[in-house]
Amino acid sequence: MSLWSKIKKAAKKVWRAVKAVVRVIVRAVITIVNRLTLGLPDLLFGFIAWPPKRLRLHVFILWTEAPPGGGDEVPPITQIVQDAIDRTKRIYKERFNVNVRPYSKSFIEVITDPVPPEVLDFECGIGPEFGVAGEFFANHLAGWNAIPISLTFPVTVFVVRDLQDGSLGCSMSVIGDYVVIDREGLNDNVALAHEIGHTCGLWHSGTPSNLMFRSSPAGENVKWFQKNILRSSRHVQYW
């Protein structure tokens, strides 16, 4: 590799990290401002879970192939995704009085463009947000085009081939607008709902029956203050 291309590569790496830092700061600011303005009634009284609110969701499927050796009885990934969405819709309605709606005409979109390997076999953590994977997710977020183009702040779900270290799903908490999940996570009863909970600001619970219990299987229960936090998130709206 020539010196010039080495410099270019290093500059690209720095630029990626700078953009990621800006993304994090922008989201942190929006999160705080939202909680203290539009989200304030729910931050204080969200446990009443009224009136009903809405959360917009968009799912990008980045990998459609079934794992090898699965046989013919493995349902298509679109079906697995739809089932996970349906379970999430039920949990959010029952527990938070939040209606999960599609951001665009339908919930699910399959991406056929090439996807970087760092994304297909994603490793959960803050590090990848500052590299190739974070840039890919940022460029494909629903409702964002460097700046928010929608005041509904939809949550984007990326369905990848595999998550490293056996994770079922991951989320960047309030500093991201997306969830990453694989086939295994989609088949888990609550993993999608759990990860969206992180994106809305919920942290882990030590109670196995709680939706935010740290390991699978988690339950579906939520505590009163979890309703306050989720319903006051910028991803959850009155309109």
Ligand SMILES: [Zn+2]
């Ligand atoms: Zn978690």
